[in-house]
Amino acid sequence: MIGTWAEIQRQQQRQQEAQQRAWAQHQRTEERRQRAAERAAARAQREQQAAYRQRREADARQRTEELDQRVERLRSLLVEGCAAPIFSTAALLRPEQVEPFAPGQLATPIRMPDPAAYQPQSGGWGFGTSRQAHEQARLRYEQDWRQAQAAEAHRQSQLEAYRQQYQRWAEQQLAEIRQHNAGVEELAVALRNKDQQAVVEFFTAALYASQGWPEGFPRQVSASYDPAQRQLVLDWELPAYAVVPDVSAVRYMPGADRDKETQRPATERRELYREVLAQSVLLALHDLFSADRFEVLCSVALNGFVNDTDPATGRPVQICLATVMTTREGFDRLDLTQVCAPDCLVEGLRGELSQRPDRRRAVRPARRPEDAGRTVVSHGGEEDPDLFAMDPIEFEELVAELFRSMGMQAVTTQRSNDGGVDVDALDPDPIRGGKIVVQVKRYRNTVPPSAVRDLYGTVQDAGANKGILITTSRFGPGAHTFANGKPLTLIAGDELVGLLGRGGLRGRLGGTAPDSRPGRSTAVDGDGGRLAASPEHAASSRATAETDSAGEDELDQTSVLGMTWRGSVVVDVCALSCRGNRVVSEEEFVFYNNRRNPGGSVRMMPGTGTDRAAIWVRFDRLPAEADRLVLVAAVDPETDPEADLAGFTHASIRLSDPSGTEAEALEVSDGRPGEKALVLGAFRRRSNGDWQFVPGGKGYPGGLLALVEEYGIEVR
Structure with missing residues (x-):
């Protein structure tokens, strides 16, 4: 018994040891x-x-390369x-x-039914049933044949109506083209006769429509012609000092996790700006003398100016x-590809x-356009008619002419009914x-x-393909949201x-003349029908204007909400x-479509650095009744209407000041x-302000439609 008990104890001990080892x-395995x-x-x-560091360094290198x-x-x-191509009357034809x-x-003709497809299946001994099946097949065939004949007759009727419509349109197009070409020939004759008005119109158009200028350069020009001296005298707008970037390089600093911008030396920037001004004057002279195929210019007097504000008057x-007066012979001796401008x-x-x-240190113009002749023609300046002061009938006719300039047929309607x-x-x-209403x-x-x-x-009642609403003011978010889709x-x-401006017409809004130069702020897309503004340029131009107009004190109190996220989805x-x-x-x-609120306390701005979007906020100037500022991300319905926010990930908001000094990083929800x-x-106002x-x-x-409706914006 003692031996049995001892064996049991040894077995229990071995089991315990095995369990401990296991x-x-x-x-050890878990560790x-x-x-x-x-x-x-x-x-x-x-x-x-x-x-992340490689991406930030690549972004910094890309910004440096762009600079x-x-x-x-x-x-x-x-x-x-x-x-660049030389402007000429032949190019206008x-x-x-x-x-x-x-x-x-x-x-494509309507396909007629095939009788063979209507034969009933044979089989069995039911002769009566077979005759009935043949009769039913014949009736189906005759019915389908009559429907196909009617559809074919309708197609031919539509085809003939469309052919007649096309013929009328083609004849009108040819008539307009021939009328336009006849006008060009008349212009050429007037240039050969050195007609004062024709000379000024042609050479200002040569500068205004030249393809040799970079996008973003101004093209405001005023000119007159002295027929006695065969001299063209003009004022030509030069680019502002901001055309030369103030940053020369961007380097990513991993320790501080931010981009460091190296400022361009003031001397280098000033000398480059002088070089740009000189090149602009020489290029304008080149465009003028190159376009003179009729030898109406013996000399040109050109004054280059920039627009500014008089600090004494605020106007x-x-x-x-820059100013220069040169003859054709003197200018033709130059090799512009080798000179120091x-x-x-x-x-x-x-x-x-x-x-x-x-520092806007001016020079004295040699001769002004108003001193050279009675006819002074301007492009891009304040001489455009004020749309607010225009007669309503003239305004509607101007809009109709705009559509005709795009190759469409357009007429104004009667004033009543x-x-x-x-x-x-x-x-x-x-x-x-x-049809467009x-x-x-x-x-x-x-x-x-x-x-x-x-x-x-009205579009639905008139059976039109599209409706266009044109205003001299602006549209609210409810209007844009309702029009979407x-x-x-x-x-x-x-x-x-x-x-x-793109259509060769003129107009301004009140006392200021918004930029109407081709390729600057508006575009007509490829289908020739949609009229839209270029968002990239509109955003950058507004950003520049608003930043330049803001005082140092205002910028110091501005909060910048920089938005970053990952994913390819396009988000507003x-x-x-x-x-x-x-x-x-x-x-x-x-x-x-509404990039700032009326008080300017909330503004959409282009993203800088790693920010893909930005909103500038003056919290102290938000409406007094507002107790929160809600931030929203929505899929761009025009870029990819089928997309969702599944690709909107790793989103965050970087709170900083305009100089880029970060105050706080705010994590937000993914899509x-x-x-x-x-x-x-949302930023919510606390009791202490x-x-x-x-x-x-x-x-x-x-989408955004449902969201804004919940926040009380009417879109239906």
Whole structure:
């Protein structure tokens, strides 16, 4: 018994030892697994940090390369400009040809039914059933044949009507082309006869339409012609000092996790600016003398000026920074591809160039256009007619002429019983064209959404393909949201002025003349029908103007909300000044079509550095009734209407001042599949007047439309 008991004790001890060994082995395995996971996490973190650093360094190198390219384009301005096509009357001629007749699917005849397809299946001994089946097949065939015949007759009728419509359009197009070419021939005859008006019109157009100037350069010109001396005298706008970038290089500093900008030396920037001014003057002279195929110019007197503000009066003033008077013979001796532009202008042509153009130190013009002749023609200046003061009938006719300049047929409607239509337009494009109804409203205040809803009803009643609402003011977010996804186009006042400039027409809004030069702020897209503004240029021009106009004190108190996220989805960032969950007013909804609120306390700005978007906020100037500023991200409905926010990840908001000094990083929610709009968060006013950020996260499958409706903006 004692031996049995001892054996039992030994077995129990061995089991306990085995369990302890197994537990120890398990512990060692778990420790090894944990250490491996920690090493993998550390390695992944190092790799992520290395990838982040490489990305930031690549962004810094790209910005540096872009700065170098901008400077190189400025240095080669004269050489590249001289290689551009030369303006001539022959280039103004339009070929006498129109698009061929393309009926599309109407050209395909309707397929007639095949009798063989209507034969009943044979089989069995039921002779009566077979005769009945044959009779039913015959009836089906005859019915389908009659329907096909009717469809074919309808197709031929539509084809003939469309052919007649095309023939009328083609004849009108040819008539307009021949009328245009006849006008060009008349201009050539007038130039040979040295007609004063024709000479001034032609050479100002040669400068205004030259392809040798970089995008963004000003093209304001005023000129007159002295027929006795055969001299053209003109004032030509030069680029401002900001054309030369103040930053020479960008380097990423991993320790501080920010980009460091190396400022361009003041002397280098000033000398480069003088070189750009001299090249601009020489290039303008080159364009003028090269375009003179009729030898009407013996000499040119050119004054280069920049627009500025007189600090004593606060009114706009033109400051002359360069002036030159040269003959054709003297200018033809120059090799512009080899000269040093400042030396050539000052020493070679005996002109004058400001020694300190950065400080607006002026020179005295040699001769002004108003001193040379009675006819002074201007492009791009304040001489354009004021659209607000224009007669309503003339304004509607101007809009109709704008559509005719785009190759469409357009007529103004009668003053009464027009059904809400001011201009009837017809785009003759056989595929993308059709009937367009146009309403024009000379407003000074924001156009209400009700006007857009009325236009949509008019489009449906008239059976039109598209409706266009043109105003001299602007549209609120409710109007833009209602128009989204519908055959409606909204054209605000500044876009209208740009389109008039592209069409060779003139117009300005009140006392200021918005930039209406071709290629600057507006565009007509490839289908010839959509009228829109270029968002990239509009954003940058507004940013420059608003930043330049802001005082140092205002900038010091401005908070910059820089938005970053990962993913390829195109997202628009918006802001709403709210009281509770209701927006204070429609104008306080800041988004891509309303880039600032009325007080300027919330402004959309281009993102800089790693920021993909930015909103500048003066919290102390938000509307008094607003107790929160809500930030929203929404899928761009035009770029990719089928996308959702599943690709909106690793989002954050960088709170900083305008100099880039970061104060706080705010984490926000990522997007989710199926959602098209997302509340990123809100700054809420506390009882002591401070603003505290509260993260959001609510998504909206219905997109921005559903979100703004919930915040009280009317879109239906």
